[in-house]
Amino acid sequence: MKQYLLSAILSLMVICAIAPVQLSAQENKTEDESIPYALVEQVPTFQGSSASVFSKWVSTQLKYPASAKKIQASGRITLQFTIDKTGQLTNVKILRSNLKSLANNTTSAELKQTYQALEEEAIRVIKSSPAWEPGKQQGEAVNVTFIFPIVFQLK
Numbered sequence: 001m002k003q004y005l006l007s008a009i010l011s012l013m014v015i016c017a018i019a020p021v022q023l024s025a026q027e028n029k030t031e032d033e034s035i036p037y038a039l040v041e042q043v044p045t046f047q048g049s050s051a052s053v054f055s056k057w058v059s060t061q062l063k064y065p066a067s068a069k070k071i072q073a074s075g076r077i078t079l080q081f082t083i084d085k086t087g088q089l090t091n092v093k094i095l096r097s098n099l100k101s102l103a104n105n106t107t108s109a110e111l112k113q114t115y116q117a118l119e120e121e122a123i124r125v126i127k128s129s130p131a132w133e134p135g136k137q138q139g140e141a142v143n144v145t146f147i148f149p150i151v152f153q154l155k
Helices: 002-032 050-061 066-072 108-127
Strands: 034-036 074-081 088-101 133-135 138-154
Touching: 034 108, 050 108, 050 138, 066 108, 074 108, 088 108, 108 138
Parallel strands: 034 138
Antiparallel strands: 074 088, 074 138, 133 138
16 A cells, blocks of 8 residues: 555656646747737837838838739738747738739739739838837737738729
8 A cells, every 4th residue: 555655646746847847848839939919918019109000101111013003903912920029020921812903915924923023012011121019928028920911002
């Protein structure tokens, strides 16, 4: 009986010793993961203001590709990026492209090339963003995932 009790106590001690190690490993994992924008306690800010200021900044930086003007391409490109703990934008990628052309005599190769140019322009502008003030969770800077649409429209 003493042997079983000693074995049970040793097992319990081993479990108690391992549990904090596993917990700290999980804590480290979440430090590197990104929190969705809607769930973070303190959202990242752009130039001390909201995302609407970022939207205005983006519109001043966009250069409509000549090929897109030629075929009257327009539409929306939705991007996802991470505002990291230092405020830098990383992991920029396109989630969706909803583009169209008003020109009737456009080949599929021209459309593909033009849509690619619009996507590249959207990525270029987002990657050129000045640093943000990072988001915070429990007072600590965290990586925050942000989804942002860019609308290309000829005026």
